Amino acid sequence: MSRLKSDMHNLLTETVLNALFANNIYTVLDFLQTEIKRIGTITALHYKDVVAVRKHLVNKHSAVVHTALDLWNELMAKTAQIPTRIKGVDGILQGGLTTGNIYEVCGLPSSGKTQLCLTLMKNVVSYSNLNVFWIDTKGDFAAKRIKAMLDASKADVELMSKMLVKRLHTQHELINTLYQIKEDVYIRRLKLRLIIIDSLPPLFYQSRDFERNYGVMNDFVNILHFLTRELHIAIVVTNVITTWYEGDFHVENSATEKLGLGKYWLQIANTRLVIKKRANSECTVQVMKSNRLPKGASCKLWIRDEGIV
Amino acid sequence: MYQPINSLDIPENKMQELKSTGYYHCKDVDTDNPLWDVLTRTPETKTALDLYHEEQKMGSIRTFIDHFDDALGGGIPIGKITEFCGESGTGKTQLCFQLCVTVQLPSWCGGLDGAAVFLSTNQSFATHRIRQIALGVVNHYEFIKTKHLVHRKRKVEELCVDKIMGNISHIYITDHIELMAVLIKLKQFINDHPMVRLVVIDSISAPLKTLNGQERTTVVFNFFREVQRLSQEFCFAIVITNDLTTRIGSGSAAYQTPSLGGSYYHRINLRVELEKKSSPVFKAIITKNALKPEREIEFTLLA
Numbered sequence: 001m002s003r004l005k006s007d008m009h010n011l012l013t014e015t016v017l018n019a020l021f022a023n024n025i026y027t028v029l030d031f032l033q034t035e036i037k038r039i040g041t042i043t044a045l046h047y048k049d050v051v052a053v054r055k056h057l058v059n060k061h062s063a064v065v066h067t068a069l070d071l072w073n074e075l076m077a078k079t080a081q082i083p084t085r086i087k088g089v090d091g092i093l094q095g096g097l098t099t100g101n102i103y104e105v106c107g108l109p110s111s112g113k114t115q116l117c118l119t120l121m122k123n124v125v126s127y128s129n130l131n132v133f134w135i136d137t138k139g140d141f142a143a144k145r146i147k148a149m150l151d152a153s154k155a156d157v158e159l160m161s162k163m164l165v166k167r168l169h170t171q172h173e174l175i176n177t178l179y180q181i182k183e184d185v186y187i188r189r190l191k192l193r194l195i196i197i198d199s200l201p202p203l204f205y206q207s208r209d210f211e212r213n214y215g216v217m218n219d220f221v222n223i224l225h226f227l228t229r230e231l232h233i234a235i236v237v238t239n240v241i242t243t244w245y246e247g248d249f250h251v252e253n254s255a256t257e258k259l260g261l262g263k264y265w266l267q268i269a270n271t272r273l274v275i276k277k278r279a280n281s282e283c284t285v286q287v288m289k290s291n292r293l294p295k296g297a298s299c300k301l302w303i304r305d306e307g308i309v
Numbered sequence: 310m311y312q313p314i315n316s317l318d319i320p321e322n323k324m325q326e327l328k329s330t331g332y333y334h335c336k337d338v339d340t341d342n343p344l345w346d347v348l349t350r351t352p353e354t355k356t357a358l359d360l361y362h363e364e365q366k367m368g369s370i371r372t373f374i375d376h377f378d379d380a381l382g383g384g385i386p387i388g389k390i391t392e393f394c395g396e397s398g399t400g401k402t403q404l405c406f407q408l409c410v411t412v413q414l415p416s417w418c419g420g421l422d423g424a425a426v427f428l429s430t431n432q433s434f435a436t437h438r439i440r441q442i443a444l445g446v447v448n449h450y451e452f453i454k455t456k457h458l459v460h461r462k463r464k465v466e467e468l469c470v471d472k473i474m475g476n477i478s479h480i481y482i483t484d485h486i487e488l489m490a491v492l493i494k495l496k497q498f499i500n501d502h503p504m505v506r507l508v509v510i511d512s513i514s515a516p517l518k519t520l521n522g523q524e525r526t527t528v529v530f531n532f533f534r535e536v537q538r539l540s541q542e543f544c545f546a547i548v549i550t551n552d553l554t555t556r557i558g559s560g561s562a563a564y565q566t567p568s569l570g571g572s573y574y575h576r577i578n579l580r581v582e583l584e585k586k587s588s589p590v591f592k593a594i595i596t597k598n599a600l601k602p603e604r605e606i607e608f609t610l611l612a
Contacts, residue, residue, distance in 0.1 A: 002311075002334060002337060003331045003332055003333070003334075003337035021330075026330055026331020027331045027333065108571065109575040110580070110596060115599070118599075134357075138575075138576055139540075140389075140578055140599055142364075142599040142600055143357050143360040143363075144364050144600060146357050148600075157358070160356060160361060161358045162356070163356060164355075164356060165354070165357055166351065166354050166355075167352055167541060169534045169537070170534070173350075173352060175312070175316040176312075176316075176349055176350065176351045179312045199575070201575065202530055205527065205572060205576075206534060208523055215315060216316065219315060219316035222310070223310070223312075226310045240571065240575040241571070242570065242571030242572050242575075243571055245557070260572065280602055281602045303602060
């Protein structure tokens, strides 16, 4: 619902706009919903001109119709699969991360989520000419660890200049950042196919105003969908699983596991991977939910000096 | 797709005002207003390489217990939240005291030339004990000074107990409201004392005990957001201590686990679980650390 501006049509001069604003006609929608005759009397434009402006605004501001074939062709041409180069993970993901999808990596605290994401970043940058964006909400990004991984796999340290990192602290900074990334990719042609957000809950646990949280979550999801579908990017988000204890002595099995961020978020990720720590430096990853991958597929991973293998 | 003004940090009444005059997207607003810049600003983007150089430059706070530092990946990292947890008498506070002293060592021997702020919530700030530790460190410093510098004609900094004590500032906090309020004080203080490299909170769980679950999470996450933002801006490490709580597992078997639960554990960056072996030997298990795998070590505290 854009606000009327003088650069929208050459008949919409400052005088015309001021006359419209004085009559509470501010947006394109307001303009279209007002009778042509009334706009004529307010702005002193000819009936014919008002119709022309209307037509122009409708063309410019309404949704575009695509055929299924166009959409299919675009999807085929622009979708990319990004191998994670972690054998087990590529196996359960049937080849790697696919652009257009939101992946969620969840697990109990200290189960290896950040390690998995750091390895993803290192591998994608090592085997392609792409940049990777890392959004760090709790200071967990460890450049020293990335450096050690690169050293252990004898890769060039300069690769680290293709890893872009933003440290942020609030929900609003997150959304501003995603819109900025949109501009970077759209206008400045940044070569970007993967964004990692580690992690989401710290931003949403800061407030108990659930109504507002819900609104912000919705704005967040909208821009995520735009980035994944329109700009063909894959997004990996980490989330926490917490254990809840109920009952008292003599109550069996009182612990239940709960995924963070509530019910709305449950439906957002296309593929949800659960990571579980087994022994020291060993973990398993399992597909918990997916719209196209077999559910329940799992693999074993090891945390090594060069990252997760 | 345009950014809706809903997603900005604007009070509800101002938002209604903007909407009633037809502003729904950020791009429609007159961007000359300097306040607008603040609202749509994002933190600076850095490359991992920049961050690596920054991390190297900042260093970390060494405990000077070599295998402990090694297991941590160099020491207590700057800009992150490190937790020591354990029952009472397992050396949590002692380790914090030791860090308050070792952070002040000059850089030639691995220190940060820093100062420390100690926030206590349970009256644990024992000056006689800090004095003892400072004395031990000064003696050790004199020893390595003669050992390492006897052949070099270099002048190095002198350390003395009073100077060390003078560089440790103490703030006493009684509840969660003071905990949030102290952030403002801390910001002023660190602005005036830019050499602060360590902020200790001993313990984090005490002021949160009176809160119910949801309130507690909100307070903890807000507190950590602000204190970590400060720590990244002013380059200091955050060390907190936490106690243990009892849980009932399957089969009604009781076991001990660190307090404050899973989402809190997710939020901190490093966790060190402490146990007492036999005085003065302690055991430390580093259960959460992005740099190194889980490791168990034993160490002795300064007498």
